[in-house]
Amino acid sequence: MATTPPTTALQRDAKRPAGRIPAPQPELAPAASIGEAREEAKGCRRCPLWRDATQTVFGEGPENADVVFVGEQPGDQEDLAGKPFVGPAGKMFDSILDDAEIDRRKVYVTNAVKHFKFEPRGKRRIHSKPNAGEIQACRWWLDKELDLIKPNLVVALGATAAQSLLGKAVPITRMRGGVVEREDGLRVFLTIHPSFILRIREQEDKEAERERFLKDMRKVRELMRA
Numbered sequence: 001m002a003t004t005p006p007t008t009a010l011q012r013d014a015k016r017p018a019g020r021i022p023a024p025q026p027e028l029a030p031a032a033s034i035g036e037a038r039e040e041a042k043g044c045r046r047c048p049l050w051r052d053a054t055q056t057v058f059g060e061g062p063e064n065a066d067v068v069f070v071g072e073q074p075g076d077q078e079d080l081a082g083k084p085f086v087g088p089a090g091k092m093f094d095s096i097l098d099d100a101e102i103d104r105r106k107v108y109v110t111n112a113v114k115h116f117k118f119e120p121r122g123k124r125r126i127h128s129k130p131n132a133g134e135i136q137a138c139r140w141w142l143d144k145e146l147d148l149i150k151p152n153l154v155v156a157l158g159a160t161a162a163q164s165l166l167g168k169a170v171p172i173t174r175m176r177g178g179v180v181e182r183e184d185g186l187r188v189f190l191t192i193h194p195s196f197i198l199r200i201r202e203q204e205d206k207e208a209e210r211e212r213f214l215k216d217m218r219k220v221r222e223l224m225r226a
Contacts, residue, residue: 034063037144041114047137049115049130054079059110059145067224068108068151069093070142072160072193076125079116084109089195096194096210100217102224108149112164113138135164146186153223154186158193177216179223189223191216 031037038058044050057074060083077087085093097104113134118125130138142164146154156162162170165188166180172190180188197213200206 031144031148034059034145034148037141037148041141044114044141046140047115047134049113049117049134052118053115055082056114057082057084057111057116058114058141059108060084061104061108061110062106063108063149065106065108065149066151067153067155067220068110068146068149069155069157070161070165071109071111071157072195073111073113073130074116075127075195076116076118079125084111088198089193092197092210093194096214096217099214100221102217102221108145108151110142110145112142112161114141130160132163135160139164152187153189153220155189155191155220157191158196161193162188162190177219187223189216189220 031040041056041058044056050056053074057078059068061068071085071089074084075087075089078084078090084090094104097107113130115138116125117128117130117134119128120126154165156165156172159169159172162172166182170180170190172192175190176192178190180190182188192209192213194213197206197209200209
């Protein structure tokens with residue numbers, strides 16, 4: 001885990017007396033592009049996670065992408081870089097996409113939650129899972145991304161992404177590799193988050209799980225063509 005970055009202006013603001021509550025954000029005109037939405041999201045105060053995060057980490061990729069990959073939230077390295085999927089899980093993800101013959105430059109990658117949620121432990125920042133309220137608050141931004149991109153397929157990488165996309169908790173282990181069609185017609189492919197592979201200790205089991213995730217991504221490639 002990386003060391004805690006220098007205190008930001010947002011973090012200094014978070015240390016002010018608890019009675020000082022940020023003013024509600026004014027309603028903005030609907031963003032006409034992903035670029036406009038990204039700029040709006042920089043000042044997001046829809047849930048408390050902005051207080052400790054370095055910055056908002058918005059999605060990245062072509063605005064006409066056929067497929068959108070949705071992860072859980074930015075990690076430590078993503079929080080510092082301001083880009084999604086650039087840490088260890090992102091490198092694993094890129095490697096498997098390459099093996100599956102999916103060009104990451106042609107897909108859109110984002111997260112269900114746009115700020116890094118963590119617990120400080122000494123100089124380290126330990127990942128903490130977003131709760132239902134934080135997922136719901138940030139769904140506003142994910143819906144914006146999907147409305148602008150209009151993909152043919154969305155891939156939910158893990159339970160948090162699936163909950164954000166489907167509006168309820170779903171058993172990823174049991175439903176993995178399946179497709180759920182939402183009421184609006186959008187197809188959602190369910191699978192694990194690549195960070196799950198990194199947490200496996202036994203090398204043989206890790207390689208087997210990587211192969212299974214690769215199989216999922218090959219299904220995604222076929223669905224992209226359908």
